[in-house]
Amino acid sequence: MNAAHPMPSSTTLGSPSLPDELWRWSATEMAHSVATGLVSSREVVESCLGRIEEVNPQLNALVEVRPEEALSLADDADRRRSAGEELGPLHGVPVSIKVNSDQAGYATTQGVSAFQDAMANEDSPHVASLRRAGAVLMGRSNSPAFAYRWFTNNDLHGSTLNPWDASRTPGGSSGGASSAVASGMxxxxxxxxxxxxxxxxxxACGVVGLRPTVGRVAQTYHPDDVDASLSVQTMLVQGPLARSVADIRLAMRALNDFSHRDPAFVPGAQAAARPDRPLRVGLVRDLGVAAPTAEVNASLDQAAGYLRDVGCVVEEIELPVLAEAYRLWYLLCMEEFRLAMPMVEEVGDAGMKKAAEHYYAVAADWWGEKPTLEQFIAGYARRGTLIRRLGEILETYPLIVLPVSAEQAFEQNADIASVERMRQVMAAQASMMAIPVLGFPAMSVPTGVAGGLPTGVQLLGRRFDEETLLEAATVIEARAGTFTPIDPR
Known part of the structure; x- marks a missing residue:
């Protein structure tokens, strides 16, 4: 770091010390230091570009980086600060964008070779929000083809590795994002x-990830002249990944702009009323779909203990509503996606085609080989009932702690190894899969490392009550610590 710019003080940033390498700093520390002139955005961006050059060749997390463009954005951020202009919450802070999100001047490849020249003319609303908040858009993060798998590889951009263990998935579909954040890019x-x-x-990568309430963050997923499927309109959200809960808060301050382009966006949505204290917390270990491993159970106990220590009342509960919603995902989402399968057969890669074959084989256990229109309509009707039931449960337990997955990070390509392994993979993801069907917010918070791989828990809350999730995550993080950035292993 340039000696002309002193390290931010502990009284300024609430941290006893900060490392010399700027890429190691949190987004909160970067934003504060740029805004107050302690460092320049150019210095921050140069440091992150150096880290990308060091580790990205091994991890392949970011598949398109334009250093000169990033430095130009940083210089503009420094100019605006020097001119005394109003600064956004992410002013001068590096942020990456996923390859399935429109970013003006970049191809929205979706990880598909046939789309490598599908240039976006304007930003998707959430990308525009980040840009208006002052973020320096640093590069495009990898994703499986059509964002379809929990494993991040495709024929166009190649495979992304988990910095903790190259033999394990970094997750999907935002695996490039998680690998980039965990490794300090x-x-x-x-x-x-x-x-x-x-x-x-x-x-999978030991960082924090928030799925906001449906309608909280304005987005587009398809070009405006393409009709988005009903599941995309009712279940898909844009959310940030970061190394700390504070940085997730910061990102959500940026992802708060109005857009008329999102039919599901809820402008000015009223936050849920603060829940009564002491906070009642439901602890769910098993939906009856897949038993959690010993490591996952230990993480649940750990998080529950931290919450009890600050006065929460934690009670083990059962949540069959989520087991039903999990199976419903494979009716409502997968049957809509079946309409896209001719395109997949034409332009999809071999891994995606095999994953689709296995998805449908397992889904047939519940819905048959060809679910009927009547089943699909009844499924959406049932969805409304389940939303109401989960909402009622969350009035009693405004926070629920449950697994993200019943296993730690899967071995690479476990989903295409066999139908039986896919059946196990799908079952392990049940508590995570159920929540999008119902549109509630949830987040993943790391709790430690076991066997060389990250562990963590999922927090589920009331609609438009991300604040309770963030407060609980802050407690867990304060006790468990943070585990990234790390060097690839």
Whole structure:
């Protein structure tokens, strides 16, 4: 770091000390230091570019980085600060964008070779929000083809590795985002989640990931002239990944802009009323779909203990509503996706095609080979009932602690190894898969490391009550600590 810029003080940032390498700093520390002139955005961006050059060749987390463009954005951020202009919450802070999100001047590849020239003319609303908040858009993070798997590899961009263990998945579909954040390339990465694609990568790489309430963050997923499927409109969200809860808060301050382009966006949504104290917390170990491993159970006990220590009343409960919602995902989402299968057969890669074959084989156990229109309509009707039932439970337990997955990070390509292994993978993800169907907010919080792999828990809360999740996550993080950035292993 340039000696002309002193280290931020502990009284300024609430941290006893900060490392010399700026890429190691949190987004909160970067934003404060840039805004107050302690460091320049150029220095921060140069440091992150150096880290990308050091570790990205091994991890392949960011698949398109334009250093000169990033430095130009940083210089503009420094100019605006020097001119005394109003600064956004992420002013001068590096952020990555996923390859399935529109970013003006970049191809929205979706990890598909046929789309490598699908240039976006304008930002998706959530990308525009980050840009208006002052973020320096640093690069494009990898994703499986069509964001379809919990494993991040595709024929266009190649495989992304988990910095903790190259033999394990970094998660998917936001696996490039989680790998980049965990290894220190960027402090915040954008992701999206319709089946766990923010929370599972965060869990697999030992970082924090938030899935907001449906309607909280304005987005587009398809070009405006393409009709988005009903599941995308009702279940998909954009959410941040970061190394700390404070940085998730910071990112959510940025992802708060109005947009008329999102039919599900709820402008000015009223936050849920603060729950009564002491906070009642439901602890769910097993939905009756897949028994958690000893490591997952230990993480649940650990998080529950931390919450009890600050006065929460933690009670073990059963939550069959989520087991039903999990199976419903494979009716409502997968049957809609079946309409896209001719395109998948034409342009999808071999891994995605095999994953789809296995998904449908397992889903047939519940819904048959060809679910009927009547089943699909009844499924959406049932969805409304389950939303109401879960809402009622959350009035009693405004916070629920449960697994992200019943296993730690899967071995690479476990989903395409066999139908039986896919059946196990799908079952392990049940508590994570259920939540998007019902549109509630949830987040993944790391709790430790076991067997060389991260562990963590999932927090589920009331709609438009992200604040309770963030407060609980802060307690867990304060006791468990943070575990990244790390060097690839």
């Amino acid at each position: 960027v402090p915040i990465a954008g992701g999206n989640d319709i089946g766990g694609s923010v929370r599972y990568p965060a869990y």
